[in-house]
Amino acid sequence: MGGVGEAALMSTNILYQAALVLCFLCLWITIAQALENSRPTPAQIFWHVILTIIPACLLIILILQIPGAFLEENIPAAPIVHVKSALLSVVLAGLSFILMQRFGHLVRFRRTRRSERNWYLLLFFFSLSSVISAPFHHHFEDLSSNIDATLSIFLLLALVTSVIFIFLNTVRLAWIIRLPVKRKMGALGLGIVSVCFTVATLLLLFSPDVLALNSITDLSRPFEFLVFYSLPLTAIIVLCITFGFAYALTSVLSLIFHLPTIGDYQRSVDEMAAIQALTVLVREVADPEKLYHWVVSTPVESGRGKAAWLTIQDLESGSLKPQIVAAHNIEASLADKVCDVSAIHGESAGTRALVSIQNTAADRRIQNGKSNGILSLLAIPLVTRTEVLGTLFVSRDVAHAFENEDIESIGIFASQATLVLENARLLESKIERERLASELAIARGVQQRLLPQAMPRFDTLSLAASSTPAHEVGGDYYDLLELGDGKLAFIVADVSGKGTSAAFYMAEMQGIFQAVAQIAPSPHDFLCHVNNALGRSLEKNVFVTAIYGILDCNTGAISIARAGHPPVAFVDVNGNAMLLRSGGLGIGLDRGDLFGQTLEVKEHVFNPGDLIALYTDGVTESRNSEGEEFGYDHLLQCLQSSRYERAQGVHDAVRQTVDKFMGSEKKYDDDLTLLIIKWHGPEPVISINHAQNNPLL
Amino acid sequence: MSNFSVAFRNADAATILAVCGELDAHTAPELESAIKKCRDEGKINLIINGHDLDYISSAGLGVFMAFIEEIRTLGGDIKICALRSKIFDVFDLLGFPKIYHIVETEEEALSLFERGIQPIPGD
Known part of the structure; x- marks a missing residue:
């Protein structure tokens, strides 16, 4: 043959191969996309491989039944041979692509940069081998130029490298370690079947004799049809199926070698599962x-x-x-x-x-x-x-x-x-804290109900009071009780300490007040009685301070005693302010006679416009951000300036001044109680009842 | 965080506990354990030097009440000295001077011990 003819043949051949390559590249991409999104388990992969090989082999055998073979190498005996070659090539290409994709999943399980590189190099060398083999298509003997000698060496090199990468990729078996024991056994069984089927495919490809098909195939092996169809494609198919076989084989061997250590591995998996379960348990x-x-x-x-x-x-x-x-x-x-x-x-x-x-x-x-x-x-x-x-x-x-x-x-x-x-x-x-918080909220509600819910109303005087505990419950107490004969008993008390224990004593105080105020004729009797009663139940380091007074609502005569409590603040209508500090021990300080001996009672008759403020140390000891105390002077000033108001107005003025003094970060350190009593005197127009009882008229 | 401390000092007639800072519900247990320690060591003549005491709350006052009965039964006493006027007011308001010896100086308190003078209730 002439050089020109040869070149023309060569270029036709190359064009033909290029067209083929494009077609099969499309097939590869189609299969890759079809399988891309599934994330099968190893056993499923083997199962898919088996399910792919079986129909593929059956198809191959079926296609081989079509009569027609080669007279000698690459010389078809009939035109049908072309069809037969094409069909066989498509089926085998499809099979090998699916094999590659499927095992590719396993190879790239827990992928690393290195494993990715090896995988793509494998594909690259497969393609390279295929490309280099293209010029050899149909020209095993025709071409004898020295180019072929060089090409042969390249082809050989590409094939050897492909085999090396097949080896490198088949030892990527990271999926085995993580597999639970049951799945391992399953994968092993399916792996063995896969090995058998890949071997069968290879045998079928090269010598269908083993399947006793020699009589039908007219001595032509499927391999010959493939080579006749396209040598580069044949190279790819053979490499892919070889890889499939090799991977299935190493998987099976590796699974078998792993069997003895499965117990140990399973134990640590169980332990991890137990720990996992424990963490779940704690939430429930x-x-x-x-x-x-x-x-x-x-x-x-x-x-x-x-x-x-x-x-x-x-x-x-x-x-x-x-x-x-x-x-x-x-x-x-x-x-x-x-x-x-x-x-x-x-x-x-x-x-x-x-x-x-x-x-x-x-x-x-x-x-x-x-x-x-x-x-x-x-x-x-x-x-x-x-x-x-x-x-x-x-x-x-x-x-x-x-x-x-x-x-x-x-x-x-x-x-x-x-x-x-x-x-x-x-x-x-946390649950306990929440429970306590809700109990305390209940306690606070109870304690608030121990305080007067409404102020008694009189024509001659006005009253206003409030109590704010520093915590949920506190130890402050105030109360008022009408004693009959127009007399009003009032008390402000402070149990030392804060919080729950103080609240209990406060409740006790309330019980004593309600019971004893009715029968005690004077503040002295009342407080001595309280000291005796509480002295028995108070802890050694707890005391109560109190101010108790009785006011005649008709005459304005007041008798008042102070048991260790901050002094009464008094302001008259002219603005003279003073602290009434009579003698008296805190309740609980002395449980003998000393308490009664030292307790003084002050008597006074109110003039219209006079007012008194009873309070706990929460008022005078309120601190501002600089740590300064509100103090008595502030209190007296405030009372002075608001002295023309009714009791509620005076009360509000004091509370507002205290709040303002404490500043933005208003947080009470101590329970805070304030009771204002303002005497207005008998009204010009009064009821007949009052007129009879009022000696001033 | 605690801005309260107690320093011990032994004199011939008594043990002096110099308190410093703020004596409130949080720091009261410190003074309590200090007095307990003295009692357990048999030191029952105690002087509380309150010169450096900046603040006292009702819980702080409670500490004195908790021990006085027991210490006096044992034959000792707790005397208080060198209080600043503001702190003294708090003691005074409650009637402490009727029950405790509260004196101006440590020497005075020591001499009361030396002379064996016990507080007379209501004095």
Whole structure:
């Protein structure tokens, strides 16, 4: 043949191959897109591979039934051979593409940059081998130029590199490790079948004789049809199917080699699952008993220990001795008897480190360990950031049974368990806090109802009062009671301290006031009575200060006594302000006669326009942001300037001034109570009843 | 955080507890344990030097009441000295001077102990 003819043939050939390559590239992309979005499990992948190979092989066998073969190499005996070649090529190309895509999934499981690079290099060298083989199409013998010799070397190099990358990619088996044991077995079975089928495909490709088809195929192998159709495509198909076979084979071998370690791996998977379950549990279970049970059962059920128990130091009960709160596979009482839980807990908690007793027979803290199946023992402290919650004990019935790996694993479990227990504890205390808060809210409501709900109304005087506790409940108290004969008893009292205990005494105070005010003829009698009654129940370091007075609403005559309380503030209509400081001990300071002896009663008759303010130290000791106290002077000034108002106006003026003084960050340090009594005197127009009783008229 | 402290000092006739800072519900337990410690060591003649006391709340006053009965039964006493006028007012308002010896100087308090003078209720 001439050079020109040869060149023309060559270019036709190349165009033909290029067209083919484009077509099959489309097929590859179609398959890639069809399979792209699914995320199958390894077993599913093998299953898909098998399901692809079976119909493909059946199709190949079917196509081979079509009569027509080659007379000699690349010389078809009939035109039908072209059709047959094309059909076989399409089926095999489809099969090999699907194989590549499917196994590609496994190769690229938990992909890294390196594995991605290897995978794409594999595809690249497959393509390169295919491209280099293109000029050889139909010209095995015709061409003998020296170009072919060089090309052959390149082709050989590309093929060898392809094989190297097949090897590199087949050892990417990251998916095996993560597989649970059941799936591993499944993948193994399916893998073996896949190997068989890929081998069968390769055999079918090269020698259908094994399938006893020689009589039908007219001695032509499918391979010959492929080569006849397109050599580059054949190269790709053979490489792909080889890769499929190699990958299935290494998978199967690797799965088989992994079988002996499946137990160990499964155990750590179980442990992790147990820890996971524990963290889920804490969100759902508030019952610490259940959590304790989980903590002790997990090390035993994961096979790390034979028995386990947990000790917790219950500080709330005031006992320093750690108690066994849960035990698994052993009676708590037996564990307590056999091993000196306190001593070991003490050591592990003290050092905040694990105590490992590999042979309990040699440790005096364990008695009769052998007969009770405790021969090795681990004690792991459950250490939080701030404290040691308890100690987890794990025992085994053989000496020296704990390997480093067991110790490590139990240690990790213990730290997880600590987190879980601490979370549960925090949750519990949060619930407790919320419960307390709602109880306190109820208590506050109750306490507010102990105070007068409405002020009694009189023609001759006006009244206004308020009380604000610093916390939910407080120890301040004020009250008023009409005694008959136009007399009004009033009290302002302050129990030392704040909060709940003060609130109880305040309630007691209210009971005493309501009962005793009716029968005590004078403030002196009343306060002595209170001192006797409260003195018995008050704690030693608690006292009550009070001011008690009786006002004749007809005459304006007032008698008043002060028991350790801040002095009464008095302002007359002319603006003269003073503090009325009579003698008197706080209630509870002295439980003998001294109280009565030192208590003074002041008598006074109001003139119209006079007013008194009774208050607790919350008013005068209110502080501003600079730490200054409101003080008596401020109070008196405020009373002076608002003295023309009725009681409510005076009261509001004082409260507003105090609030203003305290500034923006208004937060009461102490309970704050204020009672204003303003005497207006008998009205010019008065009721007949009053007129009769009023000696001034 | 606590801005309260108690310093111990031994004199011939008594143990002096110099208190400093703010004595309120939070710091009261410190003074309480200090007095407890003295009592347990058999030191029952106590002088509270309040020269550096800036503030006292009712809970702080309660500490004195908690121990006085017991200390006096044991034959000792708690005397208070060197209070600033504002602090003294708080004690005075409540009637403390009727029950406790509250004197101006530490020397005065010591001499009361030396002379063996017990407070006379209502004095």
